[in-house]
Amino acid sequence: MSHNTGGAIIGREWGLRGTIVIVFALLALFILYPIFSVLRMSLTPDGVFSFEVYRSVFAHSRYFLAIRNSIMLGMIVATLATTIGFLMAYAVERLRIPGRQFFRTLAILPIISPPFMFALSVILLFGRSGLITRHLLNLDVGTIYGLKGLILVQTINLFPIAYMTLSGILQGIDPDLETCALNLGARRTHAFFTVTLPLAMPGILASWLIVFVTSMTDFGNPIIIGGDFDVLSVRAYLEFTGMGNLPRGAALAILLLTPTVLFFSLQKRIMNRKSYQTITGKSARRSMLPVPAAATIGFTAFAVVLSVFVIMLYGTIIAGSFIRLWGVDWSFTLDHFAYSWDVGASTMGRTVFLALLSTPITALLGMIIAFLVVRRRFAGRHLMELLAMLSYAIPGTAIGIGYVLAFNGAPFRWSGTAFILVTAYVFRNVPIGVEGGIAALKQISSEIEESSTNLGANSSYTFRTVTLPLIRPAFFAGATFAFVRAMTAISAIIFLVSARWNHMTVLILAQTEILRLGAASVMSFALIVVVMTVIFVIMKVTGLERSQVFGTGAAR
Amino acid sequence: MKRTVMALMIVALVAGAAFASGQAEPQERVTVYTTLDEELAREVFAAFTEDTGIQVDWVRLSTGEAVARIEAERDNPQASVWYGGVGLGHIEAKQKGLTTPYESPAAQMADQFRDADWYWSGIYAGPLAFESNMNMLERYGLDQPMSWQDLLDPGFEGQLQMANPGSSGTAYNVLATMVQILGEDQAFDYLRRLDSNIAQYTRSGSAPGRNAAIGEITVAIGYAHDGVRLISEGYPLELSFPSEGTGYEIASISMIANGPAEEQAAAERLFDWALGERAAALYATKFVVPFVDVELAPGAVPISQVNTIDQDDVWAAANKERLVNRWNEEIGNNAITE
Numbered sequence: 083m084s085h086n087t088g089g090a091i092i093g094r095e096w097g098l099r100g101t102i103v104i105v106f107a108l109l110a111l112f113i114l115y116p117i118f119s120v121l122r123m124s125l126t127p128d129g130v131f132s133f134e135v136y137r138s139v140f141a142h143s144r145y146f147l148a149i150r151n152s153i154m155l156g157m158i159v160a161t162l163a164t165t166i167g168f169l170m171a172y173a174v175e176r177l178r179i180p181g182r183q184f185f186r187t188l189a190i191l192p193i194i195s196p197p198f199m200f201a202l203s204v205i206l207l208f209g210r211s212g213l214i215t216r217h218l219l220n221l222d223v224g225t226i227y228g229l230k231g232l233i234l235v236q237t238i239n240l241f242p243i244a245y246m247t248l249s250g251i252l253q254g255i256d257p258d259l260e261t262c263a264l265n266l267g268a269r270r271t272h273a274f275f276t277v278t279l280p281l282a283m284p285g286i287l288a289s290w291l292i293v294f295v296t297s298m299t300d301f302g303n304p305i306i307i308g309g310d311f312d313v314l315s316v317r318a319y320l321e322f323t324g325m326g327n328l329p330r331g332a333a334l335a336i337l338l339l340t341p342t343v344l345f346f347s348l349q350k351r352i353m354n355r356k357s358y359q360t361i362t363g364k365s366a367r368r369s370m371l372p373v374p375a376a377a378t379i380g381f382t383a384f385a386v387v388l389s390v391f392v393i394m395l396y397g398t399i400i401a402g403s404f405i406r407l408w409g410v411d412w413s414f415t416l417d418h419f420a421y422s423w424d425v426g427a428s429t430m431g432r433t434v435f436l437a438l439l440s441t442p443i444t445a446l447l448g449m450i451i452a453f454l455v456v457r458r459r460f461a462g463r464h465l466m467e468l469l470a471m472l473s474y475a476i477p478g479t480a481i482g483i484g485y486v487l488a489f490n491g492a493p494f495r496w497s498g499t500a501f502i503l504v505t506a507y508v509f510r511n512v513p514i515g516v517e518g519g520i521a522a523l524k525q526i527s528s529e530i531e532e533s534s535t536n537l538g539a540n541s542s543y544t545f546r547t548v549t550l551p552l553i554r555p556a557f558f559a560g561a562t563f564a565f566v567r568a569m570t571a572i573s574a575i576i577f578l579v580s581a582r583w584n585h586m587t588v589l590i591l592a593q594t595e596i597l598r599l600g601a602a603s604v605m606s607f608a609l610i611v612v613v614m615t616v617i618f619v620i621m622k623v624t625g626l627e628r629s630q631v632f633g634t635g636a637a638r
Numbered sequence: 639m640k641r642t643v644m645a646l647m648i649v650a651l652v653a654g655a656a657f658a659s660g661q662a663e664p665q666e667r668v669t670v671y672t673t674l675d676e677e678l679a680r681e682v683f684a685a686f687t688e689d690t691g692i693q694v695d696w697v698r699l700s701t702g703e704a705v706a707r708i709e710a711e712r713d714n715p716q717a718s719v720w721y722g723g724v725g726l727g728h729i730e731a732k733q734k735g736l737t738t739p740y741e742s743p744a745a746q747m748a749d750q751f752r753d754a755d756w757y758w759s760g761i762y763a764g765p766l767a768f769e770s771n772m773n774m775l776e777r778y779g780l781d782q783p784m785s786w787q788d789l790l791d792p793g794f795e796g797q798l799q800m801a802n803p804g805s806s807g808t809a810y811n812v813l814a815t816m817v818q819i820l821g822e823d824q825a826f827d828y829l830r831r832l833d834s835n836i837a838q839y840t841r842s843g844s845a846p847g848r849n850a851a852i853g854e855i856t857v858a859i860g861y862a863h864d865g866v867r868l869i870s871e872g873y874p875l876e877l878s879f880p881s882e883g884t885g886y887e888i889a890s891i892s893m894i895a896n897g898p899a900e901e902q903a904a905a906e907r908l909f910d911w912a913l914g915e916r917a918a919a920l921y922a923t924k925f926v927v928p929f930v931d932v933e934l935a936p937g938a939v940p941i942s943q944v945n946t947i948d949q950d951d952v953w954a955a956a957n958k959e960r961l962v963n964r965w966n967e968e969i970g971n972n973a974i975t976e
Contacts, residue, residue: 210853225854310838320805320841323703328710407872409852425680491713498669498716580716581669581695592698596676597848597868 098541102460105451109469112509116484117339117476120332123487127329135333145317145330149337152298152314155229159236160294164286166237166388167244167293173381175252176278177373180382188389189245191396192238194566194613196587197302197573199606200235202594203398205307206603208234211409213398227309235303238392240296244289251285252278270374284352291349295342299477301573302587306594314338315479315573322483323577332487335480346475402603418600426589426605433586434612436500437568440507444568445561447508448515452556453549455516456523457531458541467516474513478573481510486577498580506578507568514567515560522556523549558624562617569613668904669716669897670696671704673723674889675867678924682721685920686911692904700842701727701807708736708894718897718905721912724807725888728758729955737892744910747929751888758890761912762926765886765944766811767877769847769865774856783857785881786816786828794835797856799846801839804962804970807887808843808860813961814954815885818947822961826968833969851875861887866925883947889926 127135139145170189173179192200207214208226215226225231255278263273301315308316314334322331402408406415448470454460455467473481485506489496496502530552534544550557572587579585586609593602620626672679676698683694699707701723708720708731720731731737732753739756751760768789770782780793789798801809816825837855840846846858847865851873858865865877891912897905911917918928 227854323706328706410874411872486710490711495714497711497714579697581671581697584697592676595842596844597851597871597873 095541098458101450101542102454102458102462102466105447105454106462106466106469108447109466109509112505113469113473113476116481116488118484119487120335120339120480120484123329123483124333124336135329136337139330139333139337144312145334148312148314148317148334151229151312152338153341155232155236155311155313156294156297158233159240159297160290162233162237163241163293163297164244164248164290166241167246167289168248168282168286169381169384170241170245170388171249171252173385175249176257177378177381179378179385181385185385185389188392189242192240192242192392194570194610194617195239196570196590196606196609197239197300198306198587198591198594199399199610200238200395201231201303201307202599202602202606203395203402204231204235206398206402206408206599207394209409213408216409225309227307228311231307231309232304232311232313235307236297236300238395239300239303240293243296244293247289247292248282248285251282255281270377288349288352291345291352295345295349295475298338299342299479299573301479301576302591305591315477318479318483319576322486328487332483335477335483338477339475339480342477343472343475350471399603399606402600403607405600408599415600418598418604421598422601422604422608425593425601426586426608429584429589430586430605430608430612432500432583433569434616436503436583437507437565438616440504440511440568441561441565443504444508444511444564445515445557448512448560448564449519449550449553449557450545451512451516452519452523452553453545456520457528457549467520470516471513473510478510478571478575479577481506482574482577485574497578498582500583502578503575503583503585506574507564507571510571510574511564511567514563515557518556518560519553522553526552554624555626558620558626562620565616565620566613569609666691666904667693667695668718668901668908670694670719670721670908671699671707671717671894672696672721673699673701673704673727674721675863675924677867678920679722681920681923682912682917685916686908689911689916690904690907692907694908696721702805705731705734705736709734712736715894715897717894718901719908720892720894721908722761722889722891724811725758725760725890725951726807726810726955726958728753728890728892729951731892732757733955736895738895740893740906740909742906742910742913744913746913751929752890758892759909759913760888760890760929761917762889762921762928763886763946764861764863764889764926765879765946766808766815766859766884767862767865767879769850769858769860769868769875769877771850771853771856771874772876773874774850774853778856780856782876782878783880784878786819787882789835789857789859790828790831792835794857796835796837798832798835798859799837799840799849799855799857800859801843801846802841802970803965805841806843809839810954810958810962811885811887812859813965814957815883815947815949817961818885818949819882826964829965829969839970847875863925879944881945883945885949886946888951 124135125131125133170185174182174185179185204226206212208231210216210225212226259281260273260277263277264270268276298313299315301319304311304313304316305319315338318331318334318338320331321327321334403418404414404416405411406413406417451466451470455463455470485502486497488494489502496505531544531548534548535541539547570587571585572591575585576588576591579588586605590602590605590609593599593605670683672683674682679696679698683696687693697717704720704723705727708715708717711717720728720737728737732755737757739753740759741756742759745752745759747760751763752758768783772782774780774797775782778793778797780791780797781788783789783791783794800812803809803813813825813829816828819825820828840849843860844864846855847860847868849855850858851868862877862879865875869875869877891909893905893909913930915930915932918930918932921928922932
């Protein structure tokens with residue numbers, strides 16, 4: 083990273099120094115300290131330091147199995163989702179199949195959906211009383227709960243992440259290279275395997291890693307459709323809240339955190355190297371070779387089948403909202419809406435309120451950190467970036483447990499308050515803003531800001547009047563994603579919700595657990611509608627394009 | 639920049655509106671952890687608010703979750719009352735020092751249905767029952783089980799479900815019931831033979847009933863009231879009670895130690911109300927049997943007509959660790975558990 087060129091050296095700007103100290107203090111308090119609390123709990127089960135908890139975790143086959151299962155699931159899903167994501171990206175970006183805009187939109191949809199929505203509709207469609215398995219085909223295929231169901235649900239849920247990473251990569255590979263290979267006599271497939279694929283390889287690897295990490299840290303899907311297939315995130319939650327074994331829950335969270343942080347930093351390294359970028363500077367218009375009809379037809383068919391499946395899953399949720407008792411009584415009803423309104427209206431209000439409250443804070447903090455890291459030179463600059471990005475990699479389960487442990491007693495008594503939820507949103511989502519802000523700032527010459535400084539403005543004034551307006555798109559993209567993620571959060575906040583401050587996703591989970599699938603469908607549907615409405619309003623008001631909003635930060 | 643300001647203003651406005659709509663606050667509030675069935679909880683708290691004007695903020699937690707949550711918040715308790723949940727959980731909470739005695743003037747249950755030192759008070763009893771999916775029974779040509787012995791029928795292989803006694807209060811109730819009916823060694827012999835018919839031991843006590851409702855399995859062992867809710871929703875379930883006698887839970891209420899001070903008065907009113915007639919009438923609609931004389935719902939089986947065992951919860955609580963460990967060693971470790 084070379085932001086040294088634009089970095090203004092800090093002189094006597096006390097306001098700036100103060101900001102740096104405050105940002106560090108916040109990151110330490112809300113990211114490092116909770117994780118430290120988890121570690122401390124797992125290593126001092128009875129107040130004395132010991133590895134006993136870890137020893138017992140590895141001695142019991144049940145926990146060992148959960149570790150193995152999480153890794154196995156992650157590997158399978160990462161491979162499938164990356165393959166599908168690559169095929170989609172290749173079809174849309176390189177082969178330019180018809181209906182590209184539609185497929186692009188479709189690939190974004192799963193990202194803005196509640197975390198377990200697909201699990202719900204897969205149960206409705208393929209469960210023992212499922213529409214397709216039981217009522218259309220009358221199959222007794224065995225249970226959908228477990229590994230099978232999880233692979234299906236997570237692949238659909240996570241392929242968009244791979245798609246977004248890889249479509250960016252594919253856009254960055256100059257099609258002329260492939261053309262050259264063809265001109266030199268290579269066959270199309272040969273050119274693909276020897277030119278395009280190797281160039282895309284780092285991106286494929288990066289996308290595999292990020293899907294792997296996301297799958298491992300996923301909580302919403304496995305708790306609903308995992309059945310007897312035990313995974314770490316769910317097991318940690320159950321030990322911690324269900325069985326009251328705090329040290330063991332903490333130890334499992336640490337075991338979950340270790341590989342995800344490792345893999346995530348590996349992914350960042352790959353993405354930062356960028357040696358595979360073959361489009362440089364302002365290049366001439368790319369020539370696109372005509373694509374053989376067979377390839378277009380094949381890839382289009384693939385994209386259509388995938389889209390139909392995804393749309394069917396959404397359709398199921400909508401249908402489920404109107405059906406009295408799925409699998410038993412198929413009559414039409416509006417009762418689920420009445421019930422959901424009764425049970426969920428105030429929770430929905432509070433969920434939206436807290437998400438909206440946290441959104442500008444998250445985006446602003448993200449921009450401030452990005453500004454400091456890119457434009458100012460101070461000791462610990464890289465440390466600040468690292469800390470701010472760290473919470474990307476920390477599983478929600480670990481953060482949730484950490485917040486419970488860290489902020490439950492003196493001097494930080496925040497459990498049960500709205501404050502703890504807002505801080506959880508802000509610090510879990512701040513990396514989106516930071517990443518977007520850094521990317522935006524690097525594209526803007528620092529000379530503009532330097533002029534402001536030369537004319538006598540201090541950092542704060544420059545940031546407000548020059549930098550912030552310049553990175554406005556990044557600010558709103560960060561804000562949008564912070565909002566979406568706050569609305570669809572579950573793994574961390576399930577530990578933090580209280581009687582007064584419940585969250586919609588936790589409520590939906592509770593409905594699913596008592597088999598009120600109709601109400602769960604209504605609430606999931608409502609959540610999606612709210613999220614889409616807010617995104618729409620943000621886009622209208624700010625005048626941003628969809629690509630600007632979803633271009634950055636979409637992958638996680 | 640204008641647009642930025644405008645967008646921020648809209649965000650603030652919407653947030654303010656959402657906040658205002660969620661915040662039309664009556665003066666008095668009480669925070670409650672409840673293990674009542676969610677639907678019952680809603681009815682109960684709505685009725686309480688109607689009677690007293692006191693607003694209830696509540697979260698539904700399972701028995702295990704409630705104990706864990708109260709324990710985690712021990713230094714800074716967030717709730718005043720734990721309402722509902724298996725009696726054994728309340729005994730555990732008392733032993734851990736998480737609850738505080740409260741002698742309610744409204745208490746009228748028999749002495750065996752409350753703690754001797756008033757740490758917890760029973761609100762209703764719920765018997766264990768078999769929940770059978772009638773469609774599945776028909777499909778496999780099986781008869782509805784009417785006794786513990788019937789469950790050993792080889793035809794039920796892979797068709798039964800109960801929860802894991804290690805994680806579920808319901809399932810430990812089953813284990814303790816069998817020990818009290820048959821004696822310890824014979825009970826374990828029975829459970830070992832039962833094991834060959836059990837498809838899976840679930841984590842939560844109400845999961846088997848749900849799985850029976852949607853036809854994942856045929857017969858579930860669980861609390862009758864869990865089954866009743868599913869039946870009332872239209873699932874093809876029927877209940878039966880074992881002829882040899884069955885155990886039951888004493889759902890209880892406890893005052894959480896050092897709960898929010900400003901809520902104390904409201905908490906005591908809720909506690910008293912929970913032991914009163916209006917609450918009892920609501921419990922009775924869910925097939926459970928309150929300790930206050932009220933008319934039972936049509937179709938509900940009064941516990942007097944169910945052959946219940948002479949249950950000793952203090953013994954059950956004292957022997958829990960040992961019995962669960964033995965179950966794990968002899969059965970659980972080789973079994974599939976969710």
